[in-house]
Amino acid sequence: MKVTISVIKADIGGYVGHSSTHPEVVAKVEEYAKAGVEKGTLLDASVITCGDDIAIVMTHTKGKDNEEIHKLAWDAFVAGTEVAKKLKLYGAGQDLLADAFSGNVKGMGPGVAEMEIEERKSEPFIVYFADKTSPSAWNLALYEMFADPMNTAGLVIDPSMHDGFTFEVMDVYSGKAVKLETPRELYDLLVFIGATSRYVVRAVYRNRDGEIAAVASTQKLSLMAGRYVGKDDPVLIVRCQSGFPAVGEALEPFARPWLVEGWMRGSHTGPLMPVSFKEAKPTRFDGPPRVIAAGYQLCEGKLVGPNDLFDDPAFDDARNRCALLANQLRRQGIFEPHRLPPEEMEYTTLPKVLEKLKDRFVDIGEPEAKAPGSGEGEIHE
Ligand code: F6R
Ligand code: MG
Ligand code: MG
Structure with a gap:
């Protein structure tokens, strides 16, 4: 069906x-x-x-x-x-x-x-749901789930996964997407998805038969509204088992926390903390960013679940490490790299502050240079 x-x-x-x-x-x-x-x-x-x-x-x-x-x-x-x-x-x-x-x-x-x-004979899947971060928060996790055999043993061991997966990657600014096949084009893929402020994995397909394996929400709210209206707090659907990553392989990237953009005012770098449903209430400095994993089994289209998959003490260490990372990053206060770089701050409320000070910048005879990155990131022209 x-x-x-x-x-x-x-x-x-x-x-x-x-x-x-x-x-x-x-x-x-x-x-x-x-x-x-x-x-x-x-x-x-x-x-x-x-x-x-x-x-x-x-x-x-x-x-x-x-x-x-x-x-x-x-x-x-x-x-x-x-x-x-x-x-x-x-x-x-x-x-x-x-x-x-x-x-x-x-x-x-x-x-x-x-x-x-x-719907397969048995169809387990996970809905990941994050708060205080953006869709590119999934980039690293998806790479590990579907292209890194150090995370997903099935890429080596399971013949139905051995041909690898294809990633569809979107440039959030142009709205264009490119499909890159792993393992063949792995390094090309990483050029893009490592640049999390611009490129977002939209979907993943199994090479053997083109089956859809994962889909993420990729809407960038600030670009739609033209002003800061919250980070995009994305969702991600991942199919599991029998030719897709095992549930445990799909959860494993989150056991080793990494840094994502979002947190306070959508303007900071912070660790993505895997939590149970009950603990998905970010309060410290409006964070740090959280992710839950809701597991379901499909049964003739009915949802058997959700099962709260991060409600496992085996993720306690990841949570503790996120708290330690949060302490370390908070030490930097409003200074980069805790605060995001200027290109990202353009979509927050900061430009309104800069507008007021724009005319105070005077020529002091230094040569002009383009701001790094997009070329449009100059904050005081
Ligand atoms: C981050 C977020 C919060 C708000 C912050 C300020 O995604 O939603 O960190 O940005 O609480 O909110 P306002 O500007 O509404 O007072
Ligand atoms: Mg939110
Ligand atoms: Mg909000």
Whole structure:
């Protein structure tokens, strides 16, 4: 049976500040998701949260980019926003950038990750959900899951994975994407996905048969809105087992924390902390960034789950190391590299401060040079 898994997420109000969601708002979103199942639009739905973001995990038979499915999620978020407004929650409706729904939530604020699959004899998959970071936070994890045999033993041992995987990589500024096949083009892939401020892995396919293996939300909210409206707090769907990474191989990259962009005011580098659902409430300096892993088994399109996969003491060491990294980085305060470089700060509230000081810069006879990076990163022309 062909099933589409659609995960659509948004931040529609924080409790308190940007740290978490309010149970009444989540209950309202759940009510809409449940109604979608009762009406028969959806096969099943599951609502999960991470920090101040809510995701609706939906299964159905209508394919990707389906108007009815996207509208259902949009309506749920609009209704949730009304509750958030009533409670005067912080940033109520902040990710709903458009006034009215028009065909597809893409470009309207919410993040989307969707895949259409033929349900296997047993179909385990994981929905990763992060708060206080951007879609490129998945780049390193996806590389390790699907291209690094030091992480994923199956790339060496399992004949159905041995041909490797192909990564689709998007340039968030041009909106163009390139497909690169590993292991053959591994080094080309790393040129791009190591540059996390610009390139984002959108999807991963199995080389042997072209099967979809993973899909991420790649929307860059600040580019859509033209101003800082929160980092994009991405979702990622990864299929597991029997020719895909084992659940444990898909979780393993998170046991060795790395640094991502986001955290306070979307302006800082910080460790991505793998946490249980209960611990997905970033409060220290509005962080550090969190990730949860919601595991499901598909059963005739029904969602058996979620199972809280980072709720395992084996990840305690990663969490402790994130706390230590957080201490070390906080020592740098507003100084780079804890604070992000100027190119990234362009999409925060900082340009408003710089605007005021622009005319105070005077020529002192030094030659002019282009700012490094994009060439458009000059902050005081
Ligand atoms: C980061 C985030 C928070 C806010 C910060 C300031 O993604 O959402 O760190 O940027 O709390 O928020 P405002 O400007 O709304 O007071
Ligand atoms: Mg927020
Ligand atoms: Mg958030």
